[in-house]
Amino acid sequence: MYDYLIVGAGLYGAVFAHEAKKAGKSVLVIDKRPNIAGNVYTEKVEGINVHKYGAHIFHTNNKKVWNYITQFAEFNRFTNSPVANYHGELYSLPFNMYTFNKMWGVVTPEEAADKIEEQRKAAGITEPKNLEEQAISLVGTDIYEKLIKGYTEKQWGRPCTELPSFIIKRLPVRLTFDNNYFNALYQGIPVGGYTKMVANLLDGIEVRLNEDYLEKKAEYDAMAEKVIYTGAIDAYFDYKLGTLEYRSVRFENETLDKPNFQGNAAVNYTDVETPWTRIIEHKWFEFGKDEEGNDLPKTVISREYSSEWKPGDEPYYPVNDEKNGQLYAQYKELAEKEPKVIFGGRLGEYKYYDMDAVIASALDMCEKQLA
Ligand SMILES: Cc1cc2nc3c(=O)[nH]c(=O)nc-3n(C[C@H](O)[C@H](O)[C@H](O)COP(=O)(O)OP(=O)(O)OC[C@H]3O[C@@H](n4cnc5c(N)ncnc54)[C@H](O)[C@@H]3O)c2cc1C
Numbered sequence: 602m603y604d605y606l607i608v609g610a611g612l613y614g615a616v617f618a619h620e621a622k623k624a625g626k627s628v629l630v631i632d633k634r635p636n637i638a639g640n641v642y643t644e645k646v647e648g649i650n651v652h653k654y655g656a657h658i659f660h661t662n663n664k665k666v667w668n669y670i671t672q673f674a675e676f677n678r679f680t681n682s683p684v685a686n687y688h689g690e691l692y693s694l695p696f697n698m699y700t701f702n703k704m705w706g707v708v709t710p711e712e713a714a715d716k717i718e719e720q721r722k723a724a725g726i727t728e729p730k731n732l733e734e735q736a737i738s739l740v741g742t743d744i745y746e747k748l749i750k751g752y753t754e755k756q757w758g759r760p761c762t763e764l765p766s767f768i769i770k771r772l773p774v775r776l777t778f779d780n781n782y783f784n785a786l787y788q789g790i791p792v793g794g795y796t797k798m799v800a801n802l803l804d805g806i807e808v809r810l811n812e813d814y815l816e817k818k819a820e821y822d823a824m825a826e827k828v829i830y831t832g833a834i835d836a837y838f839d840y841k842l843g844t845l846e847y848r849s850v851r852f853e854n855e856t857l858d859k860p861n862f863q864g865n866a867a868v869n870y871t872d873v874e875t876p877w878t879r880i881i882e883h884k885w886f887e888f889g890k891d892e893e894g895n896d897l898p899k900t901v902i903s904r905e906y907s908s909e910w911k912p913g914d915e916p917y918y919p920v921n922d923e924k925n926g927q928l929y930a931q932y933k934e935l936a937e938k939e940p941k942v943i944f945g946g947r948l949g950e951y952k953y954y955d956m957d958a959v960i961a962s963a964l965d966m967c968e969k970q971l972a
Contacts, residue, residue, distance in 0.1 A: 603629045606821055608814040609831030611639020612956055613946030615802040616669075616963035617829050617970075624971040628806055629825065633813040636796070637803060639831075640947075641956065643794035647856055647899040649884045650794035655850060655905075655917070656867065656881045657795060660785035661957035667787040670960060674798035676789030679886055682780035683867040683879070687747045694869065695782055696744060697775035704743055710776035717741050717774065735766035740774060751873035756907045790886045822941070827970075831946035833916060834932045842931050845951055848918040849910035852903045853877075862900050877904040919951050943970070 604626035607614045614630055615637070621628045636642050641657050643650040658681045661667055685692040685700075693699035701713040720741025729735035732753065736745045749772075753761055757768075781788075791798040814821050815836060822828065830837060835845045866885040870877055881903045910916070919925065929951040936944045945966055947954045954962065 603627045603825040605629070605827050605829060606631070606814075606825035607829045607831075608632075608821075609639060609829075609946060609948075610634075610637040610799065610803065610808055610810075611831055611946060612641060612799065612959050613831045613949075613963045614639070614829065615799045616960055617945070617967060618806050619802045620964070620967040620971060622806055624967075626971070630803065630806055630808045631812040631814060631821070632808070632810055633832075635810050637808060637810070638796045638799040641795040641799065643796050645794070646883075646901050648897050649899075649901050650796075650887060651854065651883045651901050651903070652795075652881070652886070653852075654915070655852070656883075656886070656903075657790075657956065658783070658788065658886075659790065659956055660783040660788040661955075662784075662786045663957050663961055664786075666957045666960050666964075669964065670798070670957075673801040674791035674793065676787075677792050677887065679790045679866070680780075680788060681782040681867070682865070683782060683869055684863075684865050685748050685752075685869045685871045686875075687751075687871045688874075690747070692748060692871075693780045694748075695773050695775060695780075696740065696748070697780060698778045699780060700744075700748075704747070713776055717744075729766045731762050732764035732766055732768055733761035735769055736761070736772065739769070739772045748871045750871075751875075752869055752871045752878060754873055755876070755878050758907060758909065792887075826941065828942045829966075830942050830944050831949045833948040834929070834936060834944055834951055837942075837944075838932060838935055842935075843928055844912050845928055845932075846920045846925055847910045847914075847916040848920060849908045849914050850917055851906040851908045853906070854901060854903050857900050857902060858898070860896075860898055860900060862902055877906050879905050881905065916948060919947070919953055921953070925951070 605621050605628045607618050607628060607630045610630050610632040618628050618630050640654040642653050644653050659676065683694045685694050692703050698710065698713060701707050705716050707713045707716055717740060720743060721738060724737045724742060726734045726738040729738050736749050750761055757764055814832065863880060863882050867879055867881055869879045883901045884897060944950060945963060946959055
């Protein structure tokens with residue numbers, strides 16, 4: 602008999618398991634995948650840590666979370682500075698003075714602000730009726746046409762004129778020379794990969810892989826006083842109220858016989874003709890932009906395609922619309938009636954959590970449970 606059965610060896614499950622063990626509880630962790638680390642799993646290919654379920658950049662303003670997670674990994678100085686490729690023209694992201702200089706030749710922040718204002722005025726949109734009008738009314742026509750339109754249409758699979766304006770309430774425009782995508786105090790990638798970081802969290806804890814809790818639920822329930830469940834909440838209830846929807850991404854990985862493909866971790870393809878939304882070159886998460894990475898003769902890239910999600914596909918981003926929100930609320934009511942099961946994490950709470958938020962949420966739960 603264990604004090605806690607933890608379903609899911611992702612970040613939520615691993616943090617809870619670590620803290621429970623530290624508090625003297627007996628813990629068993631199971632995961633239906635063949636590996637630990639959930640969606641932050643990194644796999645070594647040609648000496649490079651490949652982010653198998655999508656590129657993950659750790660960034661946070663939460664000092665408590667940063668102090669906590671850096672006990673389990675050293676973080677490098679990676680700063681997310683994506684590049685936009687529009688038909689071979691390269692622009693800095695997020696929109697900043699480098700972007701405006703390349704777009705219009707403007708040199709000072711004042712000139713850039715005037716140019717944006719001039720284009721907004723010329724468009725004459727007072728009440729935006731769709732995403733296209735909203736974007737133009739915020740940043741003008743040139744940035745919209747070259748850097749927003751194609752990318753957004755590929756992401757959503759629909760023309761911007763058919764997308765609601767509320768999707769982009771505001772667009773960050775920086776009148777400084779700053780290519781750092783995140784406004785976070787702490788940022789980086791764990792040296793050695795996320796899998797090693799999660800393995801450190803799970804050090805000394807019994808973990809069983811390739812075990813689906815829902816297939817042997819009664820057996821597993823009988824083994825523990827309490828269950829921390831980080832799988833999908835609708836799956837737990839056998840989808841009896843319906844299926845919660847997700848947005849999906851498809852990754853096409855390729856190992857190339859060259860040391861450097863694009864010179865940056867992320868390049869967004871912002872034209873509509875290129876079918877992928879972006880290309881990730883994994884080695885640049887680890888080695889920074891210095892020469893070191895060139896010691897490796899090969900490189901691994903992932904092309905990302907937005908794809909429609911259907912039941913059975915890998916669930917990525919919860920869809921935060923009214924329909925799914927209401928369905929989740931009904932499942933949550935059922936979950937609250939489960940006597941010994943606690944639902945947590947991005948699938949258990951049907952919530953888009955960044956890594957820092959999921960760690961904070963697991964630590965909160967530990968305080969409630971283990972005090
Ligand atoms: C494409 C993508 C990119 C992202 N990029 C970033 C980023 O750059 N920065 C950032 O901060 N965050 C990012 N995130 C968010 C990050 O992935 C999550 O915050 C984090 O992985 C959530 O951890 P979790 O433990 O809740 O869930 P998960 O990692 O999904 O772990 C849940 C685990 O439960 C297991 N499981 C489910 N059902 C069962 C079952 N029945 N039996 C046994 N095991 C089961 C699963 O196999 C899985 O291993 C990204 C997310 C996505 C989708």
